[in-house]
Amino acid sequence: MIDIVALSKARGGTRVLADVSLRAGAREVTAIVGPSGGGKSTLLRCLNGLEAFDTGTVTIGEHRMQPGPHPARLLERVRRDVGMVFQQFNLFPHLSVLENVALGPRVVSRLPRAEAHGMAEAQLARVGMAAFAAARPATLSGGQQQRVAIARALALGPRVMLFDEPTSALDPAMSAEVMETIVSLARAGQTMVVVTHDHAFARRAATQVVELVAGRITRTGPPADILGE
Amino acid sequence: MLVPAVIGMSAHSGLEGGELAAVVARGELIWAADQEGGGPHVFPDPDAPQRLTGFEVDLAELIAAELGVKARFQQGQWDRLPLLLGHPADCVINGIELLPERRRDYRCSRPYFAYGLQLIARRDGPPETVAQLATAGPAGRWRVGVLTGSAAEAYLRSHPEFEVDVIGYDGTIDSLEQVQAGVLDAALMDDCIFNFYADRFAGLRAAGRPFGGGYYTVLTARDTPQLSAAIDEALGRIIADGRLKTLYDRWDLGGRQQILALRDAAEIPAAPRRPLRELVAEMLPLLLSAAGMTVLLACLSFPLAILTGLGVALGRLYGPAWLRPLLTGFVEVVRGTPLMLQLYAIFFLLPKVGLALPALVAAVLGLALNYSAYESEIYRAGLKAVPLGQFEAALALGMTKWQALRHVIVPQAVRLVMPPVTNDFIALFKDTSVCSVITVIELTKRYSVLALSTGRIVELAVITAILYLAMSWPLSLLSRRFETGQEQRP
Numbered sequence: 001m002i003d004i005v006a007l008s009k010a011r012g013g014t015r016v017l018a019d020v021s022l023r024a025g026a027r028e029v030t031a032i033v034g035p036s037g038g039g040k041s042t043l044l045r046c047l048n049g050l051e052a053f054d055t056g057t058v059t060i061g062e063h064r065m066q067p068g069p070h071p072a073r074l075l076e077r078v079r080r081d082v083g084m085v086f087q088q089f090n091l092f093p094h095l096s097v098l099e100n101v102a103l104g105p106r107v108v109s110r111l112p113r114a115e116a117h118g119m120a121e122a123q124l125a126r127v128g129m130a131a132f133a134a135a136r137p138a139t140l141s142g143g144q145q146q147r148v149a150i151a152r153a154l155a156l157g158p159r160v161m162l163f164d165e166p167t168s169a170l171d172p173a174m175s176a177e178v179m180e181t182i183v184s185l186a187r188a189g190q191t192m193v194v195v196t197h198d199h200a201f202a203r204r205a206a207t208q209v210v211e212l213v214a215g216r217i218t219r220t221g222p223p224a225d226i227l228g229e
Numbered sequence: 230m231l232v233p234a235v236i237g238m239s240a241h242s243g244l245e246g247g248e249l250a251a252v253v254a255r256g257e258l259i260w261a262a263d264q265e266g267g268g269p270h271v272f273p274d275p276d277a278p279q280r281l282t283g284f285e286v287d288l289a290e291l292i293a294a295e296l297g298v299k300a301r302f303q304q305g306q307w308d309r310l311p312l313l314l315g316h317p318a319d320c321v322i323n324g325i326e327l328l329p330e331r332r333r334d335y336r337c338s339r340p341y342f343a344y345g346l347q348l349i350a351r352r353d354g355p356p357e358t359v360a361q362l363a364t365a366g367p368a369g370r371w372r373v374g375v376l377t378g379s380a381a382e383a384y385l386r387s388h389p390e391f392e393v394d395v396i397g398y399d400g401t402i403d404s405l406e407q408v409q410a411g412v413l414d415a416a417l418m419d420d421c422i423f424n425f426y427a428d429r430f431a432g433l434r435a436a437g438r439p440f441g442g443g444y445y446t447v448l449t450a451r452d453t454p455q456l457s458a459a460i461d462e463a464l465g466r467i468i469a470d471g472r473l474k475t476l477y478d479r480w481d482l483g484g485r486q487q488i489l490a491l492r493d494a495a496e497i498p499a500a501p502r503r504p505l506r507e508l509v510a511e512m513l514p515l516l517l518s519a520a521g522m523t524v525l526l527a528c529l530s531f532p533l534a535i536l537t538g539l540g541v542a543l544g545r546l547y548g549p550a551w552l553r554p555l556l557t558g559f560v561e562v563v564r565g566t567p568l569m570l571q572l573y574a575i576f577f578l579l580p581k582v583g584l585a586l587p588a589l590v591a592a593v594l595g596l597a598l599n600y601s602a603y604e605s606e607i608y609r610a611g612l613k614a615v616p617l618g619q620f621e622a623a624l625a626l627g628m629t630k631w632q633a634l635r636h637v638i639v640p641q642a643v644r645l646v647m648p649p650v651t652n653d654f655i656a657l658f659k660d661t662s663v664c665s666v667i668t669v670i671e672l673t674k675r676y677s678v679l680a681l682s683t684g685r686i687v688e689l690a691v692i693t694a695i696l697y698l699a700m701s702w703p704l705s706l707l708s709r710r711f712e713t714g715q716e717q718r719p
Contacts, residue, residue, distance in 0.1 A: 079624065091622075108626055
């Protein structure tokens with residue numbers, strides 16, 4: 001599903017990613033771990049075209065991204081297949097929870113308002129947030145915001161989901177909730193890539209773990225091999 | 230520096246009987262006029278534009294010499310020259326027509342010049358005479374330009390049977406330009422003015438003979454009787470010994486006819502002072518309709534300014550690279566030049582390239598253009614204040630750049646900038662008064678015309694201020710609501 005081949009990227013003369021190659025299939029949860037500043041988030045952002053890269057290729061499904069700036073039409077197609085949940089959630093503060101989730105279907109998929117809202121309600125129910133449809137994001141707890149962000153990304157029916165530090169802003173109970181959501185989404189057939197510091201989370205949720213240090217992959221394998229029991 | 234300042238203050242305090250002595254002690258007679266009013270009265274010397282010339286410049290020097298002092302010029306806007314009396318000017322010498330209202334509110338000298346009213350039209354068009362104004366022209370009502378506050382304006386307004394829209398200008402040349410450009414059908418002004426400028430406007434002609442008319446007078450304040458009497462005596466001597474005739478002959482103003490006309494000048498009685506209540510009842514509807522024009526100008530121009538400003542801000546932040554410097558240049562030029570100049574350019578200069586806009590349209594466009602530059606800066610700040618993560622989240626959903634702006638960034642920016650934008654709306658409300666330079670009569674202009682024609686300067690100022698407050702107060706409340714709404718929003 002995701003095939004990264006020899007990806008490199010420099011920023012201001014400094015190498016951020018060096019010769020990164022990685023495969024992640026459907027129903028898999030790939031955890032990317034490693035020290036801060038190791039290039040984890042940058043790698044994730046290269047997968048949905050928020051950042052361009054210098055060499056190598058990224059193939060997601062039938063879309064192939066080449067080095068340099070990506071054509072706008074390719075980006076739109078890639079992003080429709082790739083949902084992303086940000087570390088700070090980045091919910092839209094001027095919209096209600098329901099509108100946050102319905103905006104993508106309405107604007108990007110051009111669904112009529114009623115249909116988009118119906119779809120949004122279904123996604124909110126899937127993450128257990130249906131009761132908060134009318135609330136503003138700022139009134140929600142971190143875990144609730146996280147789940148709304150997941151519902152928002154899911155609403156466009158992506159085949160790949162990217163998570164940037166999904167548990168860093170959450171307490172242990174909320175982390176467990178989010179982990180369950182991620183695992184159940186993977187079982188439903190999605191490809192998941194999760195950048196995380198949380199080794200306990202990676203051990204329990206991931207099917208493969210990739211360690212990224214100073215922009216290079218140092219180790220790849222099952223969680224038990226990389227992180228220990 | 231302190232001593233002359235103190236003397237200067239006492240000179241303007243109007244001490245009973247001391248005002249003439251104060252002028253003499255100062256050694257200067259400060260006379261007010263408007264050089265924009267133009268020739269032959271007072272205008273910049275074409276050969277040395279920093280120097281003023283005109284028959285009234287010469288007259289002021291003659292009068293001052295008679296008082297044993299030097300003449301010093303004080304610039305003012307013509308229709309508001311009388312407001313300068315007492316401070317900083319001693320007298321007004323600038324084609325001020327001797328009218329009953331002026332005799333009521335000021336001291337008027339004996340006449341020093343006789344004028345007639347002259348209608349001016351294009352060579353190739355009607356009207357032929359003033360009488361023709363009583364029936365509608367080929368394009369409906371006649372559009373006739375006058376100098377605001379002049380006898381020509383009073384004449385046209387006192388003839389309701391004329392099918393005429395009277396349009397007031399701040400300078401006489403402006404109305405001649407507008408007739409030549411085809412914006413106006415005709416202009417009405419003192420005959421000596423057209424005689425002076427006729428060569429410059431080859432496409433214009435005198436329509437019919439001069440008619441009506443009257444006399445020019447030197448205005449002084451009511452509380453300066455000695456100065457007024459001294460000026461009268463000075464004029465008497467200048468007329469008697471032939472110096473005034475020589476002066477007029479030098480300016481090609483028909484010296485002998487002038488002296489004969491002045492000799493026959495009949496006494497003009499002062500107008501009665503009307504009770505305030507009656508005056509207010511009569512003036513309030515006029516002030517209210519002028520306030521309506523202020524509201525109209527603000528409410529038409531501000532939405533345009535907001536839309537243009539938002540477009541400029543978006544273009545500068547997210548537009549193509551070639552567009553950004555152009556928009557930056559637009560903002561700098563518009564912010565760096567006065568609103569009055571922009572209005573002037575739109576209204577008086579565009580007709581020269583064949584685009585004659587109605588005054589209201591020009592005013593709305595000018596205000597919108599000017600404010601769009603300021604609004605664009607506010608919006609730019611608002612757009613930059615929305616966190617980058619919001620933009621990325623929208624892009625990650627598959628939105629295009631412009632979809633992300635429209636649905637995510639702009640709505641948040643608009644909420645952020647609501648208080649400063651409302652604040653600017655209040656400012657624009659008051660800036661509408663500048664539109665009077667392009668003949669739009671809004672509240673401030675109406676006030677100044679009425680105040681000078683009735684002499685009730687303070688009373689009408691209070692009413693006008695109340696009207697402005699009544700209009701801007703609700704906006705202030707609205708602005709405050711936006712602000713508190715934003716504070717409450719977490």
